[in-house]
Amino acid sequence: MKNKNRCDNVKVICVARNNLILLFVAVLLFILASFCKPVFLLDQNQILYLFSASAQVLAAVYGLVLTAFSFVQGSIEKRGAKDPDLEGIWDRMNQKCFKMLIYISIMTFLSIVLCMITMSSYDERNICKFFANVSIVFTVNDLYLIIKFVIRFANPKWEDTIRGEVIKEFGGNDVKSVGSGNDNSVQLFLAYFQKIERALGKASAPFINYNRYSRSRFVSKKEMLMILLKNGYFKNDNIVPKILDLIPFRNSLVHSSIEQGVPDEMMRLVKEVLENLKEALKETKELRGFDWDVKLG
Template identity: 25%
Template sequence: MLVLLSTVSSGVAFSDATIILNENQILYLFSTSGQVIAAIYGLTLTGFIFFRNELSREEIEDETLVEAVESLKSRYFVLLAFITVLVILTILSSNLAIAYEGSGKAASKTLLLNVAQSTFVTSLMAVSYFIFDVIHPKRIELASKGLQAKVDPSRTAQAKGSLEDFLRNYNQIETLLEHVGKPFQETTSSAYATKYPRRLSNARLTDFLLRNGKVDKDLYQRLRELITLRNSIIHGADPVVSQDIVEASAKVLEELRTTLTEHENDEP
């Protein structure tokens, strides 16, 4: 977008300029552009900090939102980094346009003027897109669908699996996690009884199991994928699963049951 705008505006300026600015207009326009985009960026960043805190609060209150919220945070971070680069380029190009005003090099000055304004317009469009993306009323649902597509890409195949079978397997996995996670739950609850009287999330329990050597990395990854998929379905993703994911859930259930039984037998 930036390259396209710069190329088109510069081409028009060199061939048949429709607007000719004098020195005072250039100084005022580009000094104002830098100040405006800096102010907009500051307000956007401040508002996003409050919004991010709100997302974190929702994540704490509802454990099934963890994956969707973390996905949104990652997306917003990338967008904000992109906007930051554009804002820096806008300020630098505006300063260069002002600095080159008295250089007497008409070609360089014309090019800088058009690049600076193209960068300014692109920055405004990027900030606008970011704001509307953040306040989208169905952001959780869209994030959930994105996670579902990543975990279960074959769900749109003709041979669909049974959602009931998947949920049945998942509920049994959840029961196993709750059982083996009781020591961690009791320790955490006693340490933070006054502030966080809540059970540990399934994702957090799998972290504890991995760190304590009760499951290997491969089983851990597959557990996290099943947790992500189930939570995505809860929060707006299509209630459809593939036969592959149903079979995978049954296999994970059996492996988890076997692994935990072996560890219980090994304990004194």
């Protein structure tokens, strides 16, 4: 669903906007304090040493974070390829992580540039004073973003956090969107999803070369979808992104503690996908006699 990707982008933009607002306020306060009542007075040597060291530290820390991110990303992809319950969740986590990394990269670049401008303008007292205060605020802010980024993924319970975010993203914490009774029960949602999963497995089975897959690796639902799409089974292109949205929600749901039920939007979506899948695969030989009815118990 395009709305979910748009929602992700809006959240990242909101976080960046809030950070920039705080950054602007801090810069303004520091500049006013430096001209009205300065706390520290630095000479030429101190300015050169302090901001040269700051630029080097930022570059070194950013390099370490970038290296760690590449290792973590590779580990996540390997783990996600082996565990069906992680399918789709790590894709979303990687997207959010990458967007945050882009923002950190921009702030690190600006911080280093400001440090260099401060060092090159030490002869001009007022200009140097201005850029020195701006540079200090940007440097501290950049270190804060990096620390926040590292702590997020160093947390032993970060997997649970990611699953919770996926459920919340689809309205899982919105009590008003949750139906009552059995109409929106978790069991009913999982029953619908299981039908979708079985239908995809049966339809894609003739096209899968199982010799390519080791016993430790499952054939993901995303791979099944791509195989069926490649072989011209889905004339309606909307069905693929809808199923790709259901996968991480389902995998997060089975490890969560939601008791109220499933959000109306997701229950409607899983029913809609099953109907669309039934229509798209009705001529498939492997699904002749397939029971499309969903029953509990």
